[in-house]
Amino acid sequence: MRNAEVSIRPGGRSGEAGLAVIRLAVALAMAGMVLLFLMVVAFALPAFVQGGGGGPFSWSWAPGRGEFGILPMVAGSLLAGTLAVVPGWIMGLCLCCWLMAPECAGRPGPWRTLVGALVRVMTAIPTVVYGFAAVFLLAPVIRTGLGGSGFSCLTAVIMLSVLMLPTVVLVLQAGLGPRLDAVALTGAAMGLSRMELLWHLVIPASRGTLISAAVLGFGRAVGDTMLPLMLAGNAPVMPSSLLSSMRTLTAHMALVTSNEVGGAAYDSLFMAGLLLLVINGAVSLVIRRLGGRA
């Protein structure tokens, strides 16, 4: 640390030592990342090479019959993430607007203070708590109201959208807040309310922030393990409706690792991990590219 501070001074031997420490840190971090990727790919390779009917790129998961297809789980993850991000993002945007636009500027009032604090507390709640609450509260409602077992794609999607809410709200607040503050007084002097400024000026000018919030929300939904595991029913098949059971990649990995040690099923998990990385990376890249171009 000491060296790093000294390195700010241009030239000199101590500066060079500081630079060396920084370079070493960067190299270690990069090497760690590359090794992680290499390892995942290397372990996934046997499953990849296996090919044929029972390989990971098939639609049937039946380890007893030697079929290790993880495509239903890939579809499940994509479906859950996509379905959850729509209500999650819209709710997050609305909540964020409400939090940032009190009628009287500078005085958020007790409700907004309370809700703002709750949103921050939500980030610290372990997802297993959400899952547990949903098992006893949401699942019975869906079972009696809509039919089925109650443990379905819909149940998981609803909870995932709630789960991503604080992420979306905090990302939006961090991005939109300073922009709103910059125009708040000028806008007020023209008779524009904070909500009008947000809606007509700040949000249209903040596409990057809106996209980031959606991408991070999607990542949060796709990456979560506990909620789909506890709520989605976990049948390793492609869901036929919102009320049918499904299994996501993350839930699949958790289930299989708890039952298997080694073997083809275990190997296919590395493929699942790789796909999870690829899905998140690709979605982030594509959305950002689309947002940048449009």
Added chain:
Amino acid sequence: MDNPASSPVLLVRDLSVSFFDRPVLRQVNLAVPAGGIAVLVGRSGSGKTTLLRAVNRLNDEVAGCRTEGTVELVTKRGRLNVFPGTGPDAVTLPELRRRVGMVFQTPQVFPASVFSNVAMPLAVAAGCPRSELEDRVRDALVRADLWHEVEGRLAMSAERLSGGQQQRLCLARALALEPDVLLLDEPTASLDVHAARRVEELLLELAGRLPVIMVSHGLSQSLRLASFLAVMEEGRVIRTVCDTSGMTEGDLERLLDGEEKPCDAQTMRGKTA
């Protein structure tokens, strides 16, 4: 207190404003005559901006603000109870701020196109129908002497305009809302001499059509523009000058320092240099 020569446009009585119990304005009494530009002068921290912002109640937007007293505007559309904002002459805050235009010290353009900067407040705050937007935006830009500079670049980001152009855009934005009064808070403070002169000429021209109340830091500028001067010190209006003709910067400097004690109550005639 009223000047018999012209009826007042702004009447301030016993106005006190404090932020978190720290007084900024203390028992201000002021009658600003209609016609021409009224300039508030004074040292930094004398309360000029706070007094100006009491006219459109922008102080209310700042946390910890407490206002007492009365502020009244007399415009061509009639009497307006600004503060306390009760009774038959009162209007809602958005309505008041739409009728009292304001331009800030540094150009505060919105991060949007030149067109949107003028059109958005017009459409949202004033409810201007879409079909009339284009004409009214052009009209405002013409009045702010900016039209021929941005004519072909209305879709360009307003942040790419020069400082002087941005300030004139802010002026156009305020004018587009057809205000009854225009408030200016050191509108040329962040501009170079040339751009500042251009804005000054524009203001003199505008003052013929609507009352202008402005805060100014520069003594020479105050003398060039003012038809009425209010000198402020430590949160009070210590004297007003209804005729600035013949006044020199030195005279004004002495007024600011509180050295010159005029014999009559509030008004001091300008002296020939």
